Amino acid sequence: MLFTQQQHDRAAELLAQFTQRYLASLPDRPVFPDLDRPALRALKSEPMPQHGQSLESLFEELEQVIVPNSTHTAHPRFLPYVQPSPNALSPYADHVAATLNQNCNLWHLSPAANAVEQAVLRWFADLFGLPATAGGILTSGGSMANLIALTAARDHALGEKARTHGLQASRAPLVLYTSDEIHSSIDKAVSILGLGTQYLRHIPTDEHFRIRLDLLADAITADRAAGRIPFCVAASAGTVTTGAIDPIEDLARLCRQHQLWLHIDGAYGALSALSSRFQPQLSALALADSVSLDPHKFLFCAYEAGCVLVRDRRHLHHSFNAHPSYLTMSEDPDFIDFANHGPQLSRAFKALKVWWSLKHFGAAAYAGVIERMHDLALYMGQQIEARPEFELLAPVVFNCVCFRLRGEDDDANRRALKQLVDSGLAFLGPAYVKGRTGLRACFMNLRTTEADVDLILNRLA
Ligand SMILES: Cc1ncc(COP(=O)(O)O)c(C=O)c1O
Structure with a gap:
């Protein structure tokens, strides 16, 4: 269970390729995957392997089964919960x-x-x-x-x-x-x-x-x-x-x-x-x-x-x-x-x-990022207030926006959220504010821009 130097080099190469390819592919992926349930069922029922498989085949399986059936939390339009996209360094620190x-x-x-x-x-x-x-x-x-x-x-x-x-x-x-x-x-x-x-x-x-x-x-x-x-x-x-x-x-x-x-x-x-x-x-x-x-x-x-x-x-x-x-x-x-x-x-x-x-x-960069996340929420709040199709459920005080489809009941708001997530375009979360149901966008994503906000609101409208 130890690697030779050559195996270490190969693992590092496969890892680097995976990381680069995955991050570059994010904008083209549906935020929530179109699940391949047969593949996941097959994965769940696999017997315990008695003999090992190659590194290459592990990474191949990763690309074919794991990645396409994962929720892409670093996608620019993944905004449902208080859940950030990781900074680029921290996976290396974990390694x-x-x-x-x-x-x-x-x-x-x-x-x-x-x-x-x-x-x-x-x-x-x-x-x-x-x-x-x-x-x-x-x-x-x-x-x-x-x-x-x-x-x-x-x-x-x-x-x-x-x-x-x-x-x-x-x-x-x-x-x-x-x-x-x-x-x-x-x-x-x-x-x-x-x-x-x-x-x-x-x-x-x-x-x-x-x-x-x-x-x-x-x-x-x-x-x-x-x-x-x-x-x-x-x-x-x-x-x-x-x-x-x-x-x-x-x-x-x-x-x-x-x-x-x-x-x-x-x-x-x-x-x-x-x-x-x-x-x-x-x-x-x-x-x-x-x-x-x-x-x-x-x-x-x-x-x-x-x-x-x-x-x-x-x-x-x-x-x-x-x-x-x-x-x-x-x-x-x-x-x-x-x-x-x-x-x-x-x-x-x-x-x-x-x-x-x-x-x-550096702490100063974090200050900038936190303010940027707040600015994105303020931008979304302004867009919502400017459009007749929507209304805010709460004032925007931090990096999140709770809103709903104006004139629609709670069920319609829930359906809209589900349809948005199922479409793969964006992942927002539910908001339940003082007895009213709506949608919630929480900006903790280093890749999100104002254009993503516009895209989401246009689709919902
Ligand atoms: C206010 C608050 N407290 C506690 C938690 C739980 O934190 P964790 O998911 O890290 O356990 C969250 C998660 O979003 C939160 O927003």
């Missing part, structure tokens, strides 16, 4: 990371990778203005980041007995507050953590899709009066549908007053602090107890790359440290055993693509 195959659990299995992960965590903590006590860990994505943050929040509320007694340590149910615009990963985390979704309060939002502070304060008071224990607010820096940012500074004040943990789900929007256009709205991230962010969104890293930061890194240690006898951990002040900061033991060297992306392109 290097896999070649080095560092296990980023214990520092002595990955000393340089450990320093790299610490560096990017510090960059992010500094970007948000978190104090020197802050720490964190890179994760598979925002969902895992939210789960880790809420684990730390729960265990902080439960205190010293959190690990030994779990929720049984609590004298009354713990209650978590969020908004009705929050991402479903918060709901999932609440059930995984055994808190029970009936103790998750989805507080209504205002006309700007931001959590209503008055209703939040009322809910906290009502829960306290009923003997329950409010312990955490999970708010958004970029709600998943419209990109709204909750009033973080006011929330921090309220949380301080009620001694609640403030978690900010910034998987979508926190990294827009790289741009001076968005930074002022995000300066209060400095007040949060924990923040999730996703380098596989606005750093345009290939999947997977998420991150969670906590204001005081000891909270992660409290929730996740483990010292089994079969793992020799020699503590060293220069390094962190990341196995003690999250649920995973074996961990890939994800930090390399994050580090390289920022080092190669």
Whole structure:
């Protein structure tokens, strides 16, 4: 299972050819493929091979079955979710990371990778203005980041007995507050953590899709009066549908007053602090107890790359440290055993693509790209407002546009979305905004232009 030098050269050649051909072919491909179901069924029922096949035949199969049946997420008109086209460098970083195959659990299995992960965590903590006590860990994505943050929040509320007694340590149910615009990963985390979704309060939002502070304060008071224990607010820096940012500074004040943990789900929007256009709205991230962010969104890293930061890194240690006898951990002040900061033991060297992306392109380039994505959304919003066939479902405040076919019912809007996706011309997502159904374009694609926006609107019209 090792290659000769000649095989390495051949693999590199095939890989380079594939990468070049694939990226060049993107504009000519349907965004969503015309699926070859018989080929996929044959693939699923293939028996386990007893004997190997050549490298050439693997790449041939890739071109014939995998590529034509893949959703082309880097296509200029792939705009459905908060899902970017990867920057050109990050697949190479993944190749290097896999070649080095560092296990980023214990520092002595990955000393340089450990320093790299610490560096990017510090960059992010500094970007948000978190104090020197802050720490964190890179994760598979925002969902895992939210789960880790809420684990730390729960265990902080439960205190010293959190690990030994779990929720049984609590004298009354713990209650978590969020908004009705929050991402479903918060709901999932609440059930995984055994808190029970009936103790998750989805507080209504205002006309700007931001959590209503008055209703939040009322809910906290009502829960306290009923003997329950409010312990955490999970708010958004970029709600998943419209990109709204909750009033973080006011929330921090309220949380301080009620001694609640403030978690900010910034998987979508926190990294827009790289741009001076968005930074002022995000300066209060400095007040949060924990923040999730996703380098596989606005750093345009290939999947997977998420991150969670906590204001005081000891909270992660409290929730996740483990010292089994079969793992020799020699503590060293220069390094962190990341196995003690999250649920995973074996961990890939994800930090390399994050580090390289920022080092190669630079933070200033990211600021420009984030603003360009916002400009594209503003352009689409203007076109929609100028055309009688469409109406906006929400003002454009970030890089996404929620709209609908004017005068058509919800079903017609759903049908239009399906037809657009089935046609292969473009891939938009569904929007459900204050009870109305429409379509959503989220600009996170480095290849999209205004001409793509025009093409999409013309087809829908
Ligand atoms: C606001 C928000 N939170 C959490 C997530 C989940 O992130 P991931 O898909 O990286 O797990 C997303 C994904 O789009 C999101 O937009």
